[in-house]
Amino acid sequence: MTPNAPTPFTTVLVANRGEIACRIIRTLRAMGIRSVAVYSDADRDALHVSLADAAVRLGPAAPRESYLNIAAILAAAAATGADAVHPGYGFLSENEAFARASAAAGLVFVGPGLTALAVMGDKIRGKNHVADSGVPVIPGFSLPGQSDEQLVAAAETVGYPLLIKPSAGGGGKGMLRVDAPGELAAALVTARRVALSAFGDDTLLLERFIDRPRHIEVQVLADSTGAVIHLGERECSLQRRHQKVIEEAPSPLLDPATRARIGEAACQAARSVGYTGAGTVEFLVSDAAPDEFFFMEMNTRLQVEHPVTELVTGLDLVEWQLRIAAGEPLPLTQAEVVLTGHAIEARLYAENPARGFLPGQGTVRSLSEPAGAGIRVDSSLRPGLPVSGVYDPMLAKVIAWGADRAEALARLDRALADTVVLGVHTNLEFLRLLLRTPEVVAGRLDTGLIERSLPGLGLRGTPGQPLPDHFPAAAALFLHDRATAGATGLWDRAGGWRLGPDRPVRYSLRLSATDTVDVAVLTGPDGLRVAIDDRMPVPARLAPVTDRPGTFACELGGRIEVLHLVADGPRLWLGQTGFTVDLVHRSRAEQLADRLAGRDPAGGEAAGARPEVRSPMPGTVVAVHLATGDLVRAGQRIITVEAMKMEHHLLAETDGRLTVSVRPGDLVRLDQIVATVATVVDATPPATTPATPPPETSAAPATPVKGDPT
Template identity: 60%
Template sequence: MFTTVLVANRGEIACRIIATLRKLGIRSVAVYTDADRDALHVQRADRAVRVGSYLSIEDVVTAAQDADAVHPGYGFLSENADLARACEAAGIVFVGPGVKALEVMGDKIRAKEHVSAAGVPVIPGSSTADAEAADRVGYPLLVKPSAGGGGKGMTVVERPQDLADALAGARRVAAAAFGDDTLLLERLVRAPRHIEVQLLADEHGNVIHLGERECSLQRRHQKVIEEAPSPLLDEPTRARIGAAACEVARSVGYVGAGTVEFLVSDEAPTEFFFMEMNTRLQVEHPVTELVTGLDLVEWQLRVAAGEPLTVTQADVVLTGHAIEARVYAEDPARDFLPSAGTVLVLDEPTGDGIRVDSALRAGLVIGSAYDPMLAKVVAWAPDRTTAVARLDAALARTTILGVRTNVGFLRQVLADPDVRAGRLDTDLLARLIPTLNFLSPDDRHLVAAALSRHEVREGAWGSDGWRLGEPRPIRYEDVSVLGDTVSVRDGDPVPARLVRRGPDAVDLELDGVVHPLRLVSDGSVTWVGDQGSAVELRFRTRVERLADELSVLTRGTRPVDPQVRSPMPGTVVSVEVATGDSVVAGQTLLTIEAMKMEHRVVAPSDGIVTLTVRPTDQVALDHVVATISGHPDEGTPA
């Protein structure tokens, strides 16, 4: 076994790998960029080395000079054959499959051609991404980067006229995320289920599967909630799909942990189509570990060190049910835009059957440079119903204040009757999201709690937030909350009682209902957490409120406020117009990329555009990126 292993990754997966290294008595070496200097994985490793980029093979190999092996985790260089070659040339073991498997299966085009030749059913598609190929494949179709995974760059195209923009956007994302902008096209299969099979293989010819995972709950092709086993498959189909996955692995001499992904029709659950093979550890590997009792990272290390598998296919027994939710730094109320901030308060759940893989700590700065996933909350139980209930309860005990997250959204997904019943498909979340209602800063109990932390004159609580004796009524003032106005002004006093449970915890009784809340103030901003959800309330002066009211005055259909602001912190990756151009409402002005995702910024009204940014510029949340002025012949506004 190795004595020192370098972990060529960051975040929760780096922490996860380091935990197994510590269990095995192996010394860990972390790498970090300037943005991650204070990250948790850096603190937990035995040693840390600064690199210029997590994508730099030269930096990673140089940092690993004193290590026996490099574990790439997932993402970044985990499926990069050049890294495997560089490690071999430096006399360092790459914890992953051989170069052949990486080259064949790491390229989706070659992988499809390879398994198709072997008789495995595949989805109709084309390795050429252009208009002619799209016409042959047929619409609707899916544009996919050939390298990498995680749904990054995948785009649905319904009509031929949308193809050019989709290809351009997918190429930019693929180049930024994987260093390779090669694309492929696939026929879009309506209402499919995403089923993947976990594999283990060694250098001695042993290949086994560890059952399947259901990954159908996705938003824009990015997995959100995963579980094992799938509620869809029966035992005969489970055996067939597992055997097919093992055959795919054998065809390329696969060694290590890997996953073969299939599309399975909900209407015909005994049929499956090969999509791709992920030649690495998967984000959702904890659910497989919980139902099999195996440590996949440990087996990756043992196999990479040349040890044979001591687990046979007959030894693999799936016990109970496990389900995982991915916690992201994103704002569901703003179309899931990536968010940034500083973690001010952190509660992570514990208890029977609960596991949390996390890179969070209080005081951590969440930036926009990397993927927005912060943690994974996982629950195990003897049956699926109990596992779902345990996961929901665990998310209710999860508090992250200081940065917007999707925890409240995850709880609403788990409450959906179709999700509870296991009636899943990859389009379910797209249908569900428009029906959801997120925690609002207009909710009276949140405003009351936030007011308790501020000096508000008309009968509100004192600035310390606490009083002895009988409760005094709180009178709501006209409080502006992040651009929205709380509609409680000049009303009767509302009785409220606050009971302190800790420095950042209160029980608020309002209208006879008790709300256990977490809250923390940072200057004029107060974060309030309620059963997993959190909102940010900002108290504004009378001058600021007056400016807000003036900004929403309209003249015809064009807002008087001409400023176009960035919806998230990030980098300007493309500009579609020039200063002085005439634009119409809804026209794309520019594209901003953050956390490996792109967002189009559009004109709010007709007019003449003046740009204030250029490609490669860094922008903050609400940064003014353009202004829209009236046409010269419109005259002067009243």
Template identity: 60%
Template sequence: MPLFSSVLVANRGEIACRVIRTLRTLGIRSIAVYSDADSHAKHVTDADTAVRIGPAPARESYLSIPAVIAAAKHSGAEAIHPGYGFLSENADFASACAEAGIVFIGPGVDALEVMGDKIRSKNHVAASGVPVIPGDSRPGLSDDDLVASAESVGYPLLIKPSAGGGGKGMETVHTAAELPDALATARRVAASAFGDDTLFLERLINEPRHIEVQLIADTHGSVIHLGERECSLQRRHQKVIEEAPSPLLDADTRARIGEAACRVARSVGYVGAGTVEFLVSASAPGEFFFMEMNTRLQVEHPVTEEVTGIDLVAEQVRIAAGERLSLGQDDVSLVGHAIEARVYAENPERGFLPSTGTVLALREPVRDGIRVDSGLAVGSEVGASYDPMLAKVIARGADRAEALSRLDRALAETTIFGVRTNIEYLRLLLAEPEVRSGALDTSLIDQKLPSLDFARPDAQLLAAAALAVHAERSALRAGSAWSTLDGWRLGQSRPSEYIFALGEGATATVSILAAGTAASVRVNGGEAHTATLRQVDELSSILTWDFETRMLSLARTPTGMWVGRDGFSWELSLIPRAERLASRLAAIARPDAASSPEVRAPMPGTVIRVPVDNGAVVAAGDTVVIVEAMKMEHRLTATVAGTVSISVAPGDLVKLDQVVATLTPVMSAADADPHATRPTVEGDAA
């Protein structure tokens, strides 16, 4: 008999797909829920059945307790697995499940309430004898209270929301002058993300390393830990790469930190899978400080599964059904090494701004030692309503070096077209000497980012894209000597020319002169190379040059081409001839015209604040509009000093590249006064 006959998964994306996968192996009917934005999502098609719970905004769907409970009742679910994020740590949701007679696959309400409040949890754990980070975690601190206590806490310090997690609302402050604005931002983000703007302060630890311990506990009083994970590679307090075990800890510290985590869990009568997070200074690896407890499954749980051989979701389900743990602490052993990279929908070249789009083509690596937890499929819509994480690529090896090498190769074999991702950045990060050696800390990414050299489409990718477009157009015109694109004419043949927009005003020109099955290709007037293009499958093409052969990936779009190689991908927009001609004519007609600088939305999102008045004079760099997208705030700033004209209001939805404000540059004194003396310029009329 199955543990439960049916379980509803109250989540979306890769974690919903991952939970559904285990439910299937356990013989349990899976029920997905979805918003209007996710009606065709992979987790919906993976599940045995699915129920709509509301419109796209999370508060009206995935965060709506009544909607999720109603879906569970309607579908006959006996239990609900919350995944992570959304309602996974919501005590009111756990209570609502109990009232409805539905099993909540997670801890009890008391544990959720104590550990869900970071101020309360920190004070509770300190009373249990577990060391905590110095700071001010008194309940209900006002901004004035926080400003007053900041001096005693000491700079640099960290502002943290009491509710929620994932780094949202956390602000690093180095001086007293930065504190008021940082507090305002932290409260606004915390209120938006968690519905609670309570804040507290912590000392910023030097050379910090983020170490967390995985726990499982049953309803019969057994609590064990499954070793630790290293999560120090973070950007904006958001984990990027995680691994197990940590390269920092020795066996003695591993045992002590594991026991401390179990003590935390026992202090609240914890049940299920959970994680206790600690901060450890790289200069004093034998000391650790409690940060928080996550009363749910973690994003990075696969690395623990890979080194222990334990399916944590299956353990959660069995525990929720009342079974005892099937193993004791002495039965746990860590074999080999595992490392995980989070694939996000974001554009590293544009400051990691979230990106959106439709997945046009997809290749995920399949090989020994590689696991991919993904919520993607061809046709998946990646919007701005939810977290930008798309998938996780996990590598396992006999040791850390092998795991790192396998992960890098797997990322190189991953192709996602239709939305920009951070895959190239992940590979650059894995190649850094500190990462290879294990000399990590939570500030390493910030230190390395300025020196990372992000790629742009090179001659090979540009040529491949042009050849693919050329071949497609030639096929459409086949059958007539007058309509082929081989460049034939009376006299010398003329090459076909393709011009691609590369972004930020840059373009590239590729000329192709076809000769049978081969073509002579020049990129930006450079050296000519003979190339052929042979289709391999629906996603990949092989471009064979006379000097090298390499695998490239191509995917046609209505306006151009996506190109990729070794994990790098780029969208090339083909500039139509009519558009090029119009641009040249406009330049000729208005050679001296100066347009007003425009502030554009770098991503789709929602305007949450306009901090300046319409018509105000602002300086270059001043924030004029704040947009929220994928649970993050983005400040849009003035590029020049001038008078600002705001074209949006709080609550407005904005599209990519939409103009949100226009700046009229401040005139100089000479421009403002027509009678002002100006210097004589050679050629002026006498």
């Protein structure tokens, strides 16, 4: 905070949740400003609620009844005496109606004016506006009110490949790439449905797709006197399905001359709408021609990745949002902006890379967040926190600063290795592997790099990457120790001791819906031995690490591995340097039920069984594309499930006759059977719908609905 600076407001209501609400509340506390949190029923025990000075319930978990409920938020502000409202990002942060209603209620909206929200909140209007101001834009078609037929016709002038983008939103939600004219009609239908669901507006625009582009954005600050400066750029090219994963400042691509030019273009875009506060102007930059850039959109709010700019400039952007909103001038001129060192941010998502990055859900059972020189963590995590599919899957951000890019990369990798989140699957291991790829280390980035790199990353737990032996061994030894704890005599211990050869105690562990691993624990005169899947037994031992709760040293065949382990009922969560796996201890009753259901010991379907279509995540059925009795062929889309605000398409894995057991609106559990496909003899399934390419898992690639706010 600026030394001896006056407090611009008395009480500020934070109209958001999660890590951004926590981050804003911490700055308010540092400035001596009273903070008010709001929460839904799902967030009653969330971290942001306990950090604030006061908190008000908004309503049920559904965003439209809570965090998107303008009337409820304004009532909370009135009840707590707030004189300003900070919207964070996502939800109502770029909502013109919310800004207008806040002003009418006598609240200062910590964001830009209504003109900027109106112009830049619509991609079509914003693109046309900045083009008239001399800012370079991507070739495309962006007239409002166009029908699908008109867009198909306009696509011929745009050229292929092209991108379909919803006009009213951001963050990649509803954005689709189309490579050929024959794909466009179906893609428009999907894009309109997603746009309407996410933003209440199905207006679409078309843009030329630039091969191997780099996504570079510029942070701007503007005050009410008309002064506008930029704080350098951020490289946001490492994206997956249009969602940012890794961001850094400054970009390793731009030279000082290009940095000055793109910064001035961003400032011109801000000036053209009389912008005030913190905002971000996003550009596409050709990797082949780094001196050429095109305006994409302006985000009229704080960005998820703002910490990297804060670390290289030394400014608190939230503090200056508040001060500018209170009428204070900018803290420095453009000539005084200095970028020092390098900062890189990794987004921690609740998702399971081993299952095609499907949303992860559960309860945080064990948590350890990194610290140290150059490390910052913006987080909403706490032990016991339930992670549901209602809101955005981003849980935290781990950020590292270094004197140069190499030091920042090394510090971030170490910080991610030191991060422990057990009880819900995250993308920690994926982040570490991605940061180590040669292209990332060298700074040769583009928006398609992650998709190209995925097959070679070697994610553990995915097909072709078997689970390391010490994970099931540690789980079995933990269960064995728990089963024998407190026993006082030979007859009380389930250790397998008997007159004659030792009898092994067997533990069946389920890794996924169909995969199991069996571990036998034998007790002998020299201690315990472990046999995995009937292999040769080897000496084994599991010992807790002193002064590190939940940490164990697993010795297996003379090799020691240190890992984290926590029990959650029959489910055991194990983690090591970013990799997490959950193993379910299968009871005898469950094993018997599986055998009676016709499964073979390896978890596959026995002869005559009907292949099952299972939901790969808890969620809501939003569409059923085929009906019971239909003939299907492998790869056809059967059901669409929405979870974590993403649509996931479930496909038939074999030809046959379909039986569907769910309807639109039904809630489904993880691995719930939603359909079966019975083999049909001498029947040729008709091509009722186009075949879909094989998915990464049992679900096809997800379509964003209301995900990441950027």
